[in-house]
Amino acid sequence: MFGFRRWCLLALSAASLLCVDAKSSTGDSVLVVVDPNNQDKYSLFFDGLKDSGYKLTFRSPKAEKPVVIADDVPNFDHVILLAPEARNLGKDITPQSIVQLLSLNTNVIVTLPTKQSPLHSLAAEFGLILPPPGSPLISYFPQRDTPSSLIPIPVEDHSSPALTKHIEPVWFSGIPQALSTNPLLIPILRAPAESFASETLVTSGSADALVESAEKGGEGLWAGSALNAVTGFQATNGARIAFVGGAEVFSDELAQKEVAPYVKSGNADFSREVAAWTFQENLVLRIDGVEHHLAHENSTVAKEQYTNNDNVVFSAYVSKWDAKQGKWEPYSGLKDLQLEFTMLDPFIRTALPPVRATPGKYSTTFRAPDRHGVFKFIVDYKRKGWTSLQSSTTVPVVPPRHDGYPRFLSAAWPYYAGAISTSVAFLLFSTAWLAGEARDRSSRKAKGSKAE
Amino acid sequence: MIFSPVAVLLLAASAVQASVLTLQSPKFVVTDALGSQLRAEPFSLVHRTGTPVKLEAKDTLKITFQVVDKEDGKGVQPHQTFIRFFDPSTGEEGIQPIRVTGGGKAKFELNPSKPPLYLPPTSTEPLKVSLIIGTPNYDPITVRLFDLILPASQPAPTHPDEASFHVRPELHHTFRPDQKLPPKAVSLFFAGLTFAPWVVLIGLWSQVTPRLTHLFSPSILPFILSLVAFESLLLTYWVKLRLGEVLLYGAGLGLVTIFTGRQALSSISSLRKD
Numbered sequence: 046m047f048g049f050r051r052w053c054l055l056a057l058s059a060a061s062l063l064c065v066d067a068k069s070s071t072g073d074s075v076l077v078v079v080d081p082n083n084q085d086k087y088s089l090f091f092d093g094l095k096d097s098g099y100k101l102t103f104r105s106p107k108a109e110k111p112v113v114i115a116d117d118v119p120n121f122d123h124v125i126l127l128a129p130e131a132r133n134l135g136k137d138i139t140p141q142s143i144v145q146l147l148s149l150n151t152n153v154i155v156t157l158p159t160k161q162s163p164l165h166s167l168a169a170e171f172g173l174i175l176p177p178p179g180s181p182l183i184s185y186f187p188q189r190d191t192p193s194s195l196i197p198i199p200v201e202d203h204s205s206p207a208l209t210k211h212i213e214p215v216w217f218s219g220i221p222q223a224l225s226t227n228p229l230l231i232p233i234l235r236a237p238a239e240s241f242a243s244e245t246l247v248t249s250g251s252a253d254a255l256v257e258s259a260e261k262g263g264e265g266l267w268a269g270s271a272l273n274a275v276t277g278f279q280a281t282n283g284a285r286i287a288f289v290g291g292a293e294v295f296s297d298e299l300a301q302k303e304v305a306p307y308v309k310s311g312n313a314d315f316s317r318e319v320a321a322w323t324f325q326e327n328l329v330l331r332i333d334g335v336e337h338h339l340a341h342e343n344s345t346v347a348k349e350q351y352t353n354n355d356n357v358v359f360s361a362y363v364s365k366w367d368a369k370q371g372k373w374e375p376y377s378g379l380k381d382l383q384l385e386f387t388m389l390d391p392f393i394r395t396a397l398p399p400v401r402a403t404p405g406k407y408s409t410t411f412r413a414p415d416r417h418g419v420f421k422f423i424v425d426y427k428r429k430g431w432t433s434l435q436s437s438t439t440v441p442v443v444p445p446r447h448d449g450y451p452r453f454l455s456a457a458w459p460y461y462a463g464a465i466s467t468s469v470a471f472l473l474f475s476t477a478w479l480a481g482e483a484r485d486r487s488s489r490k491a492k493g494s495k496a497e
Numbered sequence: 498m499i500f501s502p503v504a505v506l507l508l509a510a511s512a513v514q515a516s517v518l519t520l521q522s523p524k525f526v527v528t529d530a531l532g533s534q535l536r537a538e539p540f541s542l543v544h545r546t547g548t549p550v551k552l553e554a555k556d557t558l559k560i561t562f563q564v565v566d567k568e569d570g571k572g573v574q575p576h577q578t579f580i581r582f583f584d585p586s587t588g589e590e591g592i593q594p595i596r597v598t599g600g601g602k603a604k605f606e607l608n609p610s611k612p613p614l615y616l617p618p619t620s621t622e623p624l625k626v627s628l629i630i631g632t633p634n635y636d637p638i639t640v641r642l643f644d645l646i647l648p649a650s651q652p653a654p655t656h657p658d659e660a661s662f663h664v665r666p667e668l669h670h671t672f673r674p675d676q677k678l679p680p681k682a683v684s685l686f687f688a689g690l691t692f693a694p695w696v697v698l699i700g701l702w703s704q705v706t707p708r709l710t711h712l713f714s715p716s717i718l719p720f721i722l723s724l725v726a727f728e729s730l731l732l733t734y735w736v737k738l739r740l741g742e743v744l745l746y747g748a749g750l751g752l753v754t755i756f757t758g759r760q761a762l763s764s765i766s767s768l769r770k771d
Contacts, residue, residue, distance in 0.1 A: 185577060185631030186639060193633065226656040238581065238590070239629050239639055247576050247633055255577070255594045259615075266615075268579060269592040354672070381664045394668040414670040427662050456678045459687040466691060468728045470698075475724055479717050479761060480709040 067097050067368035069324040071150065072122030075099050076113060078106055078134055079127040087127065090295045090316045099123075099324075106131035113137055119151045123324045129158035129292050140167035147284040152323050156292040159220055168288055171278045172225035176242035176267040182221040182274065182290065184240035194218055194245050195293075197304045198237055198274060200311060205233045206430030207277055207322040213311030216299040219291020221272035231430050233287065233319060234275040241268035277322060283432045287323040326368035328431045330376065333362040333405070335436050337422060340410050350441040352449060353415040359384055360408040361397060361424055361436065375405020382407050382434075385423040392416070397424070417444045516566055518573060518635050521601075523562035525643075530555035542640050549623045549644035557608045558645075564601040564630065572601030575632035580605055582617055582624045582645065589617035589653060592629075609648050618653045720761035723754040 075094065079087065084103060091101055102111060102121070106128045113124060114137065124146060126134060140163055143153055157164055161178040168175055183193040200212040221236050243255060259266040275294070277287045293299055300312040321327050337347055340356035351357055361384075365376035377399040386393040392414045397407040413420075419441050426434040520542060527536040527550060535556065540546050552558055560580070564573050574597050582591040593615050597603040607613070617624065623644040631637040678684075727750055734743040 185633075185637040186629075188636055226654065226659065228656050228659045228662045238583070239577075239579075239631065239637070241577060241579070241592075243576070249574070249599075251576050252574050252578065252594075252597060256596045259594050266592060266594065269581065269590045270588075271590050383665065383667075385668075391668055392670050394665060396667070412670075412672070415672050425661070429662060451676070454676075454678055455681045455684045458684040459691050462688040462691040465732075466695065468731065472725060472728055476721055477707045477709065479721060479765065481707050 067321060067326050068371040069099070069122065069326050069368070070329045070366040070373075071152065071325050073098060073100050074121045075101050075123045075125060075324075076111065076121040077101055077103050077125045077127060078138065079103060079125075080131065081105050083128075086296045086298070087292075089297045089300050089313055090320075093313065093317050094320060104135075106134050109135060109137070113146060113151075114142060114149070117149075119146060119149045121151065123152045123154075125154045125320075126164075127154075127156055127292050127295065129156045129162075129164075133163070139163060140170065143167055143286075144170065147280050147286055148282065150282060150284045152284055152325060153286045154289065154320065154323050155286065156289045156295075157220055157222075159291070168222065171286070171288070172227040172230055173276060173288060174223040174225065176220060176223075180242045180244055180267070181219060182217070182236055182240050182242055182267075182272070183245060184237055186237065186239040192245075196237065196240060197310070198234060200234065200315070204235065205231065206328065206428075207231055207233045208315075208318050209321075209327055210314070210318070212314045212318065213308060214304040215294065215311050215315045216302055216304070217274045217290065218293045218299075219274065219289070221267055221274060221290060222276050222288060223267060223272055224276065228427075228429065229279055229281070231277040231279060232273045233277050233322070234273060234315070235270050236272040236274050238270040240272070241266065242272075275319060277319075277430070279430065279432070281433065283325070283329075285323045285325060287319055289319065321368065322430070325432075326366070329366040330379075330426075330432050330434055331364055331366075331373065332424065332434050332436050333364050333373075333375075335359070335361045335422065335424070335438055337438065337440065348440075350443050351413050352443055352445050353413060353417055355413045355442075356410055357413050358408060358410045359397075359422055360400075360406055362405050363407060363434065364405055375403075377404050377406075379407070379426070382424065382426055384409060384411075385425065386411065386414070386420055387423050388416070388418045388420045391423075392420070413442050417442050516568060516635050518564055518575070518630060518632075518638060519567045521563040521565045521570075523560075525550070525558060525560045527552065528557050528559070529553070540642050542638065545641050546643035549646050551646045552607070552609055552648070554609055554648045557606060559607075560595075560603075560605040562603050564597060564603060566635075572599070573632070573635070574599050574601055575630050575635070577629060577631040578603060579629040581627045581629055582615075583627070584617050584620055584622060584624055586622045587617075587620050587653070589620075591615035591617045612650070616647070616650075619647050619650045714764075716764035717761045719757040720754070723750065723757045726750055727754065 077091070081103070084091075095101060104111060111120060113120060124143075126138070128134065143155070144167075146153060155164060155167065157168060157175070159179060159181050165175050165178075181194050182196060184196045185193055187197070189197070195216060195218045197214045198217050199214045200208065202211055215234065217234070221240070221242050224230050224232065241255075243251065255266065274290045275287065277285060279285050289295075294312060295316045296312075299310060300316070302310050302312075304310045318327075337357055337359045339348055339351070340358050361382070363376055363379060363382075364373040365378075366372075367374045379399070382397040384393075384395055384397045385391040393411055395409050395411055397409050400406040400408050419439060422436075422438040422440065424434055424436040522539070523541070524537065524539040526534060528534050536550065538546065550558065564575055564578070565571060566573055578595045578597050579592050580595055584590070593605075593613065595603045595605045607616075623646045625641060626643055626645050627639060627641045629637075629639045727747075730743065730746055730750060738746075
C-alpha cells in the first residue's frame with residue numbers, strides 16, 4: 046500500500062531517531078537567533094543539529110524573549126547568531142553580553158555582516174581585524190561562472206585542529222578576518238592565496254583604490270592566505286566562539302551546490318564540524334585526578350611532605366569527551382604532556398608520558414631538588430583547539446631529619462672503633478674490678494702485723 | 498524559424514569563452530646601489546625563471562610589464578594585479594598590489610634597504626614570488642615567476658604567550674655533588690691505629706693475668722650482666738632506636754640495675770671489710 050519512497054523515508058526517520066550522532070559535553074539547549082523568513086534556508090543545518098540531540102529554540106532578531114542571560118545565569122548552553130543582516134539583535138545581545146556569555150561557559154557561533162555593525166567591535170575584542178564595511182572577500186580563481194564573491198575554498202586535511210575529518214571544498218561568501226598573534230585564536234578555514242577583500246562593484250577606479258589602500262600602511266590590504274574565512278577562539282575557561290565570515294556557509298543552497306562535476310560541496314560537513322568544535326563535542330579534555338607518592342614504597346598513599354632528594358612519582362589521569370557515546374573516556378593520546386615542579390620558578394620540567402597498562406594515566410618519576418621549600422606540581426597543557434588542562438598540587442619539601450642523613454660512612458670507621466673500644470674496655474674493667482680478688486686483706490694483715 | 502539546439506549551443510559557447518590576457522615585454526632588472534645592472538632578464542608566463550634572484554642590502558629589483566588583451570593587443574587595467582611573496586617553510590606571506598596605469602603599464606620596485614611592511618621575514622629558504630592577475634570577464638592568471646633571496650631579517654614577532662602553546666624545553670636541577678669520602682684504605686688504617694692501646698693492654702695482661710674469682714657468684718654476676726645490657730642498649734640505640742624508646746628501656750633497665758648494683762656492691766664491701 047505504501048509507496049517505496051514512503052517506506053524509505055520511514056526507515057530513514059526511524060534510523061535517525063535511533064542513532065544520536067554526537068553530543069556536546071556542556072549541554073543540549075541551543076538558542077538560534079535567525080530571521081523567521083530565512084529560517085528555511087538553513088533547514089539542513091538545523092536538522093543535522095536536531096538529529097544529534099540538540100534542542101533548538103528559534104528567536105527572531107526583533108523579539109525580546111527568550112533572553113540569553115537572566116540574573117547572571119545563562120538560559121541556554123549554546124547560542125547561534127545567524128542574522129547578519131539585522132541591524133540590532135535585541136537588547137540582551139550586545140558585545141558585552143556575548144563576552145559575559147563566554148565567561149559563563151556558553152559557546153557562541155557568530156556570523157559577521159558585511160556592513161558595519163556592533164559585531165565588528167566584538168570581533169575586534171578577540172583580536173580579529175576586519176576589512177572596511179562593504180568589502181567582502183572576492184576571488185577570480187578558479188575560473189567559474191558564479192560571481193566573484195562566491196568562492197570555493199579547498200580544505201586541506203589537518204589544516205586546522207578543529208576539523209577532524211576530510212571535507213570537500215566549501216562554498217564561502219562573506220568577509221575575511223585578519224588575525225592578531227593571540228595564540229587563543231584558531232584558524233578554521235583559511236582564505237585562498239589569490240583572494241582579497243574589495244567592493245563587489247568593479248569600476249575603473251577600483252584597481253587604483255586597492256593600490257592606495259595598500260600604500261596607506263597599517264592594515265592596508267586584506268589579501269592572501271593569511272586571511273581566514275572562519276576563525277575560532279578558545280577562551281581560557283574552555284568556552285568557544287566561532288566567527289564565520291558570512292551566514293551563507295550554513296545555507297541549504299550552498300550545501301547542495303556542486304564544486305566539481307558530481308562532487309557535492311563540503312558545506313554540510315563543514316557546518317557540522319564548526320558546530321561540533323564550537324559546542325564542545327570535539328577536542329574536549331579534562332583532568333580527572335592527580336596523585337603523587339614516593340617511588341620506592343609499595344603503597345600509593347600520598348605523603349604529606351617530601352624530603353630533599355626523594356624520588357617522587359607523579360601521575361595524572363586525563364579523559365576526553367567522546368561525542369558519539371556522550372561520556373568521558375580515559376584518553377592516552379597526549380604525546381607531549383609536561384609536568385613542572387615549581388617554587389616561584391620551575392625547578393624541574395619533564396615529560397609526562399602515558400602509561401601503557403592503564404588508559405588515561407600519565408606518570409613520571411623524578412628526583413626532588415635538594416632545595417627545601419613549598420613546591421607545586423603543575424600540569425599546564427595548552428594546545429590550539431584543545432581545552433586547556435590546568436592542575437596545581439602544593440606539597441612541602443623539607444630538609445632531612447637528624448636521622449635522615451646517610452649513616453655508617455666509611456670515613457667514620459676510626460670513630461666507631463674508638464667508641465666501641467671504650468665501651469668494651471669499660472665492661473672489661475668493671476668485670477675485672479667486680480669479680481676480681483681483693484688483695485688488700487693479705488697486705489693489710491701483713492701491714493697490721495708489722496705495725497704491731 | 499526554430500533555433501536548432503546546436504546553433505543555440507554554439508552561440509552560448511562563444512559568449513561564455515572569456516578573453517585571455519597576456520603580458521607584453523615583461524622583464525625584471527636588478528641594479529646595485531651605484532646603478533649598474535647586475536641582472537636583466539625577461540620573465541615569462543609559461544615557464545619559471547630557473548636561477549633564484551639574489552638581492553643584497555643596497556640592490557634594487559624592478560619589474561615592468563604591460564597587461565594587454567591577447568586578441569587585440571589593447572592595454573587592460575586589471576582589477577587585481579598582485580605580487581605575492583610566500584615562504585613555504587614558515588607559511589609567511591606578503592602581498593602587494595602593483596600600480597597599473599589605464600593602458601596596462603605596470604611597474605614594481607623593491608629595495609631591501611627600505612623594506613616595505615608586507616615583506617615576510619626571511620628564513621633558510623628563498624621566497625617564492627608569484628604574480629596574480631584577476632579581473633572580470635577575463636581568464637585569471639596566477640603564475641610563479643622566480644625565487645627571491647633577500648638579506649636576513651628579524652624573525653616574525655610572536656605573542657608572549659605563544660611559547661606556552663608548544664612543548665617547552667626540559668629543565669633539570671643540578672644537584673649538589675655527592676659527599677666525597679676518603680678512600681676506605683685510609684679509614685681502615687686509622688681505625689687500626691685506634692686499636693693500638695688494645696695491643697698494649699693485651700700485652701700487659703699476658704704478663705699480669707687478673708684473676709676473676711667471684712665472676713660467677715650469684716651476687717655479682719647479675720650486676721655485670723645488667724652493665725652489659727646497658728652497653729648493648731646503647732649500641733642498639735645507635736643503630737636503630739629512637740630517644741623515646743631508649744629512655745623507656747633505659748628506665749626499666751636502670752631499675753633492675755639499681756637492685757643488682759646494691760646487691761653486688763654491698764657484697765663486695767662486706768667481702769672487703771673482713
